[in-house]
Amino acid sequence: MSEDVLLIHTEAHVTTLTLNRPERRNALDPSLLGQLRETLKRLKDDDTCRVVCLTGAGEKAFCAGADLLASMSAQNTDPGAANLNFAHLLQDLRTFPKPLIARVNGHALGGGFGIALACDIIVAKKGAKLGTPEVKVGLFPMMIAPLILEQLPKKQAYELMLSGGTFLTEEAEKWGLFHKVVDAEELDGVVEALSQQLLKGAPLAQQRGKRALQEIAQMPFEQAVEQLSGQLVALLQTEDAAEGISAFMEKRSPTWQAK
Numbered sequence: 001m002s003e004d005v006l007l008i009h010t011e012a013h014v015t016t017l018t019l020n021r022p023e024r025r026n027a028l029d030p031s032l033l034g035q036l037r038e039t040l041k042r043l044k045d046d047d048t049c050r051v052v053c054l055t056g057a058g059e060k061a062f063c064a065g066a067d068l069l070a071s072m073s074a075q076n077t078d079p080g081a082a083n084l085n086f087a088h089l090l091q092d093l094r095t096f097p098k099p100l101i102a103r104v105n106g107h108a109l110g111g112g113f114g115i116a117l118a119c120d121i122i123v124a125k126k127g128a129k130l131g132t133p134e135v136k137v138g139l140f141p142m143m144i145a146p147l148i149l150e151q152l153p154k155k156q157a158y159e160l161m162l163s164g165g166t167f168l169t170e171e172a173e174k175w176g177l178f179h180k181v182v183d184a185e186e187l188d189g190v191v192e193a194l195s196q197q198l199l200k201g202a203p204l205a206q207q208r209g210k211r212a213l214q215e216i217a218q219m220p221f222e223q224a225v226e227q228l229s230g231q232l233v234a235l236l237q238t239e240d241a242a243e244g245i246s247a248f249m250e251k252r253s254p255t256w257q258a259k
Contacts, residue, residue: 005032007057008039013050014195015043016103022058027067028111033085040092047258051198052096053191054119055103056112059184062102062128065110086111087143093118095214097207099198103191104169104178110134114144117151120210122178123191124169131166151177202240203258 007018017039019026028036043049056062066086093100093115102116104124113130116122132141132148141148141161148157152175159165173181182190198206212231216224235241239259247254 005029006035006039010048013048013199014053015046015049015051016053016055018055018057019063020057021067022056022061024067025061025064025107026056026058026112027064028086029067030085033089037085037089037092040096044097049098050203051099051101051195053101053103053195054093054115055105059106061106061112062104062108062124063112063115064107065112065114083143090114090118090143090147097210098203099206099210101191101194101198103187104128105184105187109166110141111144114141114147117144117147117177121194122172123187123194124172124178124181125184125187126169126181128169129166130169130172131164132161133164133166135162135164202244202254202256204238204240204256205235205244208235 003020005020007016007020009016009018017036019028019032019036021027021029021032040052043052099121100119102119102122102124104116104122105128106125107129108116108124109129109131110133113132116124116130132144134141145161148161152160156175160167169178169181172178179194180190208231212228216227219227239257240254243256244254
């Protein structure tokens with residue numbers, strides 16, 4: 001029986017998804033990509049899951065992007081379909097309704113770098129390499145280019161993609177790209193503390209807030225404010241808002257119902 005390529009563990013409302021192909025630097029083959037998409041779809045409606053943490057197996061790599069060896073050896077594979085499937089994964093991550101943490105435990109290259117950028121919050125290990133080496137094998141980071149252009153300074157983004165270069169997580173932290181960059185032995189503790197902090201928030205407010213932020217990203221200021229005003233009115237009418245205000249007044253911890 002083959003080893004599971006995606007490990008799933010839920011504890012105290014935090015679900016950890018581990019890309020489990022360390023011998024291939026956790027590169028995405030069709031099986032891993034498909035399982036990851038199916039799992040994200042299921043977790044959207046799983047009430048036992050409040051926060052998702054995405055990481056890689058081992059200590060060397062978070063994810064090396066697409067598995068070129070698997071792609072070359074696959075029979076009758078439609079490159080267009082494979083690219084579209086990866087694009088859909090990025091969309092799944094970007095539109096996932098619950099808080100999504102990337103625990104970057106090692107190098108994140110190519111599509112792996114894009115996967116990290118598609119998450120809400122990134123906590124990374126010091127000294128890990130990030131980059132887009134695609135041009136060095138005659139390709140280009142087409143699928144993740146929108147994420148790179150959105151989050152990196154324009155000139156750095158162009159240099160990175162055109163040169164196929166790499167940079168370290170410490171530099172990503174200086175650019176404000178990553179939430180925190182810590183020593184390897186501190187990684188689990190920081191992710192755990194961050195997860196617990198996220199669990200204190202009202203789940204319905206977090207989900208509606210994420211969706212609202214995505215919707216207003218390209219809106220003019222006036223339109224965005226009007227849109228958010230309507231969202232706030234809707235939130236004020238929820239049971240969680242009533243509970244949160246009552247708990248604050250009564251100096252107690254709230255009990256969220258996601259209603």
